[in-house]
Amino acid sequence: MSFTADIKTELCKIQIKRDCCLRAECYGAWLFSKCFTIKEAAFTTESGPAARRMLELAASGPGVSAQLSYAVSRRRRPAYRVSLPEEQERVRLVEAFGHTGREPSLRINRAVLEGDCCQTAFLRGIFLACGNVTDPNKGYHLEFAAPYKNLAGDLYTLLGEAEAFSSNPAVVRRPGGYGVYLKDSGQIENLLTYLGATGASMELMQVKMYKEARNNINRKTNFETANMDKTYSASARQIAAIAAISDCRGLESLPDGLRELAVLRLNNPDLTLRELGQRLGISRSGVNHRLQKLLEMGEAIIEEKGIDGIM
Numbered sequence: 232m233s234f235t236a237d238i239k240t241e242l243c244k245i246q247i248k249r250d251c252c253l254r255a256e257c258y259g260a261w262l263f264s265k266c267f268t269i270k271e272a273a274f275t276t277e278s279g280p281a282a283r284r285m286l287e288l289a290a291s292g293p294g295v296s297a298q299l300s301y302a303v304s305r306r307r308r309p310a311y312r313v314s315l316p317e318e319q320e321r322v323r324l325v326e327a328f329g330h331t332g333r334e335p336s337l338r339i340n341r342a343v344l345e346g347d348c349c350q351t352a353f354l355r356g357i358f359l360a361c362g363n364v365t366d367p368n369k370g371y372h373l374e375f376a377a378p379y380k381n382l383a384g385d386l387y388t389l390l391g392e393a394e395a396f397s398s399n400p401a402v403v404r405r406p407g408g409y410g411v412y413l414k415d416s417g418q419i420e421n422l423l424t425y426l427g428a429t430g431a432s433m434e435l436m437q438v439k440m441y442k443e444a445r446n447n448i449n450r451k452t453n454f455e456t457a458n459m460d461k462t463y464s465a466s467a468r469q470i471a472a473i474a475a476i477s478d479c480r481g482l483e484s485l486p487d488g489l490r491e492l493a494v495l496r497l498n499n500p501d502l503t504l505r506e507l508g509q510r511l512g513i514s515r516s517g518v519n520h521r522l523q524k525l526l527e528m529g530e531a532i533i534e535e536k537g538i539d540g541i542m
C-alpha cells in the first residue's frame with residue numbers, strides 16, 4: 232500500500248463524535264471531489280476506506296445516497312468510483328451546505344465550519360478526497376489536488392491561517408486542477424497529526440531520523456576514507472623509498488633511529504605518524520623528521536638508478 236493509502240485508512244478509523252464535525256468532514260470530502268455539482272459527475276479514488284467513508288458521510292449527514300462501483304485509476308490501479316446518479320440527490324447535497332450547484336465559481340462556505348473542531352474535520356474530509364503524500368523515503372511532499380482555482384485559493388488561505396499548526400503552503404497549476412502543497416517535513420508532520428493520522432506522522436518522523444543518521448554516517452565515512460587515502464599514499468611513497476634503501480644499501484646501513492622506523496613502516500603501511508611515534512616513543516614531528524630523511528635518501532637512489540634498476 233502507498234503511504235497515502237495508509238494515511239487515508241488511518242484517517243477513516245477516526246470516529247466522529249459531533250454532528251457539526253460530521254457535516255464538516257462530509258462537506259470537505261464532497262466539495263473537493265468534483266462531484267459537488269448539479270451536473271452528473273463521478274469521483275475516482277484508489278482508497279476503498281475513503282470511498283466508503285464518503286458514502287457514509289453523505290448518508291448520515293445530509294441524508295444523500297451515493298453509489299459506489301469498481302473502477303481503474305489514472306495510474307491503472309484498482310480504484311473506486313463514487314457518484315450521485317440521481318439529480319435530486321445532487322441537489323440535496325449542494326443545498327445542504329448552502330450552495331446552489333450553479334455558482335460560476337465554487338468557494339468554501341465558511342458558515343458550515345461552526346467551531347475549531349469542525350475545521351479539523353473539514354480538512355480531513357478534503358484530504359480523504361484529494362490528499363496525496365509522497366513516500367517519505369523518496370521525499371517530502373504533501374499535496375491537495377483541488378479541482379478549481381478558487382477552491383485551491385480558499386484552501387491555501389485556510390491552511391495558512393490555521394492556528395493549530397503553522398504552515399506556508401504554495402499553489403501550483405496542474406493538469407485538470409490546482410495543487411496546494413507543503414514541502415517542509417515538519418509542516419507535513421504537524422498537518423498529519425492535526426488531521427488525526429498520528430501513526431503516519433510518526434512514520435514520517437522515523438524515516439526522517441533514519442535518513443539523517445544515514446547521511447551523517449556517509450559524511451563521516453567519506454571523511455575517513457579521504458584521510459585514509461591521504462595516509463596511505465604518503466605511506467606508499469615512504470615504503471618505496473625504504474625499499475630502495477634496503478635493496479641498494481641494506482637497512483643495516485641506517486643509523487638505529489632511522490632503521491627502527493623504516494622496519495616499523497614497512498610492516499605497518501596503514502599507521503599514521505602519530506601511531507608510529509607512539510610505537511617508538513617519540514613525537515609525531517620526530518617521526519616526520521626521520522621519514523623525511525628516509526624519503527630523501529630513498530628518492531635520491533631511485534632518481535640515480537631509475538625505478539627499474541631497483542626492482
Ligand SMILES: [Zn+2]
Pocket residue numbers: 249250251252253255345346347348349350352
Ligand atoms: Zn465540530
